[in-house]
Amino acid sequence: MSKVFVNIALSLDGYMAPEGMTLEHWDNPEYKDWGAKWAALMSWVFDQEFFRTNLKLGPGGETGPVNDMIRHTTERIGANIMGKRMFEGGERSWPEEAPFHTPVYVLTHEKREPWVRPGGTTFHFLIDGPETALAQARQSAGGKDIRIAGGADVIQQYLNLGVVDELEITLAPVLFGSGRRLFENLREAAPRFRIDRVIDTPAATHTLYVRE
Amino acid sequence: MSKVFVNIALSLDGYMAPEGMTLEHWDNPEYKDWGAKWAALMSWVFDQEFFRTNLKLGPGGETGPVNDMIRHTTERIGANIMGKRMFEGGERSWPEEAPFHTPVYVLTHEKREPWVRPGGTTFHFLIDGPETALAQARQSAGGKDIRIAGGADVIQQYLNLGVVDELEITLAPVLFGSGRRLFENLREAAPRFRIDRVIDTPAATHTLYVRE
Numbered sequence: 001m002s003k004v005f006v007n008i009a010l011s012l013d014g015y016m017a018p019e020g021m022t023l024e025h026w027d028n029p030e031y032k033d034w035g036a037k038w039a040a041l042m043s044w045v046f047d048q049e050f051f052r053t054n055l056k057l058g059p060g061g062e063t064g065p066v067n068d069m070i071r072h073t074t075e076r077i078g079a080n081i082m083g084k085r086m087f088e089g090g091e092r093s094w095p096e097e098a099p100f101h102t103p104v105y106v107l108t109h110e111k112r113e114p115w116v117r118p119g120g121t122t123f124h125f126l127i128d129g130p131e132t133a134l135a136q137a138r139q140s141a142g143g144k145d146i147r148i149a150g151g152a153d154v155i156q157q158y159l160n161l162g163v164v165d166e167l168e169i170t171l172a173p174v175l176f177g178s179g180r181r182l183f184e185n186l187r188e189a190a191p192r193f194r195i196d197r198v199i200d201t202p203a204a205t206h207t208l209y210v211r212e
Numbered sequence: 213m214s215k216v217f218v219n220i221a222l223s224l225d226g227y228m229a230p231e232g233m234t235l236e237h238w239d240n241p242e243y244k245d246w247g248a249k250w251a252a253l254m255s256w257v258f259d260q261e262f263f264r265t266n267l268k269l270g271p272g273g274e275t276g277p278v279n280d281m282i283r284h285t286t287e288r289i290g291a292n293i294m295g296k297r298m299f300e301g302g303e304r305s306w307p308e309e310a311p312f313h314t315p316v317y318v319l320t321h322e323k324r325e326p327w328v329r330p331g332g333t334t335f336h337f338l339i340d341g342p343e344t345a346l347a348q349a350r351q352s353a354g355g356k357d358i359r360i361a362g363g364a365d366v367i368q369q370y371l372n373l374g375v376v377d378e379l380e381i382t383l384a385p386v387l388f389g390s391g392r393r394l395f396e397n398l399r400e401a402a403p404r405f406r407i408d409r410v411i412d413t414p415a416a417t418h419t420l421y422v423r424e
Contacts, residue, residue, distance in 0.1 A: 012379075012381075012395070012405070013394075013395030013398065014225065014226040014395065036402070037402050040402070040404055159387075167224075169224075171383075171419075173404060173405040173406065173407050173421050174403070174404045174405070175371075175395060175398055175402060175403050175405075176402060177401070177402060178398075183224070183226065183387065186225065186387055186389035186390075187389060190230075190245065190249050190252070190386060190387060190388060190389060191386070191387050192252055192385060192386045192387075193224070193386070193387075194385065195385050195412065195413075195414055195415075195416075195417065198410065198412035198417055200410035200412065200419075201407075202406070202407055203407075204407075205407065205410055205419060207383075207412075207417060209224065209385050
């Protein structure tokens with residue numbers, strides 16, 4: 001059966017996005033220094049060969065274990081689920097060939113026809129809540145896995161439903177001080193995970209946590 | 213010169229103590245399940261030989277890289293700094309031979325004579341703020357390092373002074389959902405660290421971050 005997973009980079013103090021990195025300030029990375037913080041968070045990825053190829057940034061790049069990890073994560077995804085705000089940000093900034101190449105289920109409150117993009121990405125807009133979206137994602141994933149793409153509130157909803165099997169966390173050695181935290185609003189269940197593998201590099205620590 | 217460092221275990225969602233683990237509920241680990249959460253956070257330490265010897269828990273225990281890490285951390289400390297609340301909790305629960313074996317500077321607002329314990333621990337009560345405490349700790353540390361022991365608010369004060377050279381973080385694969393976070397109330401400077409070393413074990417990931 002498909003696994004449900006989260007794949008996210010966090011600052012050492014637990015933020016997945018720095019303060020100021022919003023739709024309103026997208027074009028001003030100097031606003032609250034969000035651009036520099038984001039760059040510090042993601043520096044590990046920009047020179048990876050698979051990432052460069054996938055975003056058509058040109059040839060070359062690293063091909064070690066981090067690159068293998070990115071490829072493996074990308075190839076395991078049969079469907080994505082995301083929130084409305086994440087979609088709206090991407091709608092403005094993704095290239096025409098949106099970078100998912102799977103069905104993407106968008107949790108929203110307004111009905112809208114599916115939006116088909118070149119390259120295999122189709123956005124489906126669902127108004128019946130996260131459990132229905134997950135059921136539909138399972139049907140379309142063809143046995144591959146389902147990524148809860150974000151934002152934080154959507155990931156928290158799925159964590160609170162107890163359906164997240166794996167957390168792929170990249171922890172970067174920078175303190176943001178403010179921004180959007182991944183882990184908030186969680187119920188008291190105190191789920192435990194098993195550390196499945198760690199890839200440690202100078203730029204970040206990549207850990208796969210599997211729900212026990 | 214002495215380095216200033218923090219050595220702390222965190223849940224995956226960034227808490228150094230679960231909700232309910234307070235002076236009021238110290239004797240009831242079932243309160244909000246704090247005992248089980250604390251055990252999940254600290255499970256990596258209880259079977260380490262150096263820890264067992266230091267707390268006189270009996271012979272035996274693991275002697276691998278985690279044990280070496282604990283010994284190294286313990287032996288590098290020339291002085292500790294802690295907050296009043298942490299001291300008051302320990303005053304009730306530490307054995308007569310308090311487990312520091314160094315001068316301990318307690319940040320407080322009430323004058324009090326130094327409190328000498330057997331085994332080399334003397335608590336000094338300072339009312340002149342964190343910078344004065346650090347200066348005194350440096351004088352007494354004899355070239356060894358200074359540990360900011362806690363609680364969270366005291367660590368945050370020193371992070372905001374920009375004087376913390378190293379963070380030794382143990383990250384345990386459990387989500388607390390609530391409690392006392394380490395990283396809060398930080399200023400906007402976004403300090404970056406270098407990942408100096410990672411020890412990954414099934415129970416926790418131990419990372420040494422060095423300020424760049």
